[in-house]
Amino acid sequence: MKKNILITLIFLCSIKITFAETYKVKTLEDFKSIAEKLVAGDKVIIQNGNYTNWFIELNNKGTAEKPIIIMAETNGQVVFSGDVERTIFKITGNFIYLQGINFKTCVLKKAEKSTGVLIELNGTSNCKVSHCNFESNVVKSQFMPLVVISGNGELNKIDSCNFTSNVDNQDVQIKVTKESFPLNTKIIHNSFSFKNKVSWKNGNGGECVQVGQDPVLLGNQTPKTFVSENTFTACNGENEVISNKSSGNSYTKNHFKNNDGELVMRGGHDCIISDNSFEGGTGGIRINGTGHLVTNNKITGIKTAIRLMYGMAKGKTKTGFYISASNCKITNNTISNADTGILVGDSKNADWTGKFDVKKYPSPVLQNVQPFDNEIYGNHFKNVKIEILKQ
Template sequence: MKVHQLLLGILLSAASSLALAAQYKVANQSEYEIAAQKLSAGDTVILASGEWKNFEIVFKGKGTKEKPITLTAETKGKVVLTGQSNLRLAGEYLVVSGLVFKDGYTPSNSVISFKYNDKELANNSRVTEVVIDEFSNPDRFESDYWVALYGKNNRFDHSFLRGKRNKGVTMAVRLNTEASQQNHHLIDHNYFGPRPTFGSNGGETLRIGTSHYSLTDSYTRVENNYFDRCDGEVEIISVKSGKNQLKNNVFFESRGTLTLRHGNGNVIENNVFLGNGVEHTGGIRVINRDQVVRNNYLSGLTGYRFGSGFTIMNGVPNSPINRYHQVVNAVVENNTLINVENIYLGAGSDSERTATPKDSRFKNNLIINDTKKSPFSVFDDMSGIDFVDNLVNFEPSAIKQGLKKKSVSLRKDKNGLLVLKGGKYGAQLDKVLEKNDAGPNWYSKADLKKSFDSGKVIAVKPADSVLSETLAQAQSGDVIELASGEYVARKILAVHKTITFKAAQNAEVVIYPERSSLFEIQNLGSLKLQGITISGQRSPDSSGNVLIRTQKWGMYNNYDFIMHNSKIVDLDINHSFHFFDAGARSFADLIELQGNEFINITGDLLRLNRETDDLGIYNAEYVVLKNNKFDGVQGVLIDLYRGGRDESTFGPHLAMTDNTVSQVGLGKRNKLDASIRLHGVQHSVVENNLFNNSELIKIEHTVGDPQTYIRNNVFKNTEKPTAVELVFKQTPTAIIEQNEYK
């Protein structure tokens, strides 16, 4: 009898619990506000499918482990938050799922925040299968987070974050109060999609802690996440706290490194770094005490210095909390490095960073390069690292002890990774995360950006307004093919899509702009010109015209500008008629000029010099000039500027080869007295060019270990290039050699 009464009591209790759980389906913000005021354990709020514009969600409540409070979409992926929207959650055992943020940006400092205010945080809560896609502030230097984790024991999983373009970490674990420290968060199975090169500090994808709280332990676990082309800056992940575990993650063609920047006792294990030879792809950078780097697989990484495939840094003696603490008791073992171009030991060694690693070991690692060239570069005394039984296929040089050279035979394992047959060396991974296993399965990971010439071809003939009308109707990726004849551009052609203007085969095409500019590259725009002549003869008779420019302010999408086999003539209707001018805060992934002629220009050719506030910001990542003819450019050919002392970026890069430069830089308004000025440029190659009766090349090195090569050029009636070091008192490091002076 007592048993029956007990069972009856349990059933009645369960029924009562079920009866108390409520489900609210809401169709607008007012209905949500009403429902949100009466939530209790076990309740669910369902947002109706559709667009929710300018919706700042506050989701608060106290659920339990068995009965969480849930906020979800009627259909996952069909609830789209646009405009100025965000989400704040606070309380206990909350679950959010199925939402999409796109076509807008957060009005606050985060899109998703695990707190309502500084006193009300979320604990034991979960955000899962949420999408934040291109949800960036239109001011590139207005900083925010996309996800800010506070509180304790929270989980962020199976979500999709792509395309953050403005300043600020994509995802941050915050330890700024005791209530968020030793937090035991779990970040797992997320897809961190492409983050474009930011061109300044502040482009990390994930940061755990900050330097202020870096001696505090976080106990955050980052597991089974896929980092796809996360290129924001030199630190993909910046660990700035202790006792974190980063395991089983995949880094695919991501420029930068997983950096143990601050904090002690972190474990980096079972991760896969696949660079595939992409420039600046890096691996792991070690700083601080008690770090463990074990059983990781690194392949095809090309990065160098702080962004190299593997780096152990020098520290600062008695370092302040925000600088570089000495590496002590690091364990680096059973890692595989295949075709990793650079392993830097004692990186950053200088008059400040003099504390070399100590009490550390480097053991049972497998290091194989197809070139059979040693990847090691040693910048200080490495006797504090015990190198034990590492297997390599090259002749040890910079490091000899503990490296055993041997011809090896590698095979592919079930994951497609190269492993040593029957050996104890290198990484052994049971399973490697697939791209499709990260993020929600209902949201496409296909790239959004249209490439040049990927759309339809639109054939046009000369006619009034044909250029502007055709451009307005074209779709991103289309090619506007011009038949022979003269085209008069009566309007500035606003380019806010990826578009190509191309002369038809064997066509002779001349465009005459009648405004102060012919093209303005605007947000979302990229421009390619091919086989076209552009003449300034009908341009306004006023100073300061610019043939091609970006919009003057407000671009937050990176752009490309490419011009091949074209001719630019007679930009001389008045003084200071420039060819290309980048607006402030605009950023080009690529500017490429190849096979062109530039004749009679009273201004500058490439003005990439707008970021003179010296914050490490610059206007273009790659500038390529190949096989062009420059004749009679009165201003500077290239003014490429990156000021400040920040070391978090990759560029700018300049490659200038096989060009003919005549009568360049001699105009009286050229205040630089140079044909080329490179200030703070990180990688420059100027080779196989002819400079005839032109101003000299000026190189101004700042920070970041710049690499400059000026070689195999002919300088006729042109002064020798000059190079200066503006930050460090040292002999200029630019390599100027094998040039001919006449």
């Protein structure tokens, strides 16, 4: 019996008992001093105030039951501003939640060996950014995002954040490369609003949500991003309010109001576009690629509600700067107060000579492959001059 008691005592002494801690920080030095110590269940409270010149990386590991929470003392009263040349919050761990932070009037720049980003989830799994505010931030180089999800992580979430009046930027970017991309990211319950036209000469780089960057060579990558229950109001940054450039993604239950732009399948295949509503503005849904399902959307007050585009090539294996819309199902959509409900065959014979790098993208330059094998049925039209136009 004495032997058993001794073994039990040795076992108990060998167990490292840890308890969740709550830390309050006021300076970057405060935060860095405790960053490496953070364990599952810990909470870091950033005290209310204005902050500049922050950059911190968190590679800690929380759990589903005990995430590590980084939060504002009071939602919206922890304000980051000023010049940003490095990532303010770079998260590379798991189950880390960032919440309640306000990023306002930040100026994002590229430095010699770094780029200004407000938040990056890099290679993370089960991390979440929630109830953060991004207002009147400006980028100084084209194609710079405020929030990036990158690397080979999964199940990350951008939830209940507000993006408003940001300038010349992309708001949320899902980074897709040949080597890596995050799986099953959720962008849900966010608000995007009052985004003016970008100042860049070619008019690109002002998306609210961009899923993939190279639709020509990497459009077949399948990050399976889920974009749902967001609102987009007066988002006029560029022609693509949402830019899909990869495969297997879902866009559901979003509301678009008075935007100068469209929900665009710029590249990629096999995406779901369902149960969205569009009210006013210049565009609804634009389709390139194969195998998309476009269903149960409600579109009103838009000149042309749904566009199926010509391409330079067809299918999933041919290289084309644009891929012709094919094998898509356009069904059970409700379209009202439009000139054209569904246009089959837009941008016919558009000539892209000199407009893209044919060495990088060995594609024909003429957009002359018409949409084909698409199923269009069961749609509902009200006060539409031409319900379905084929050209």
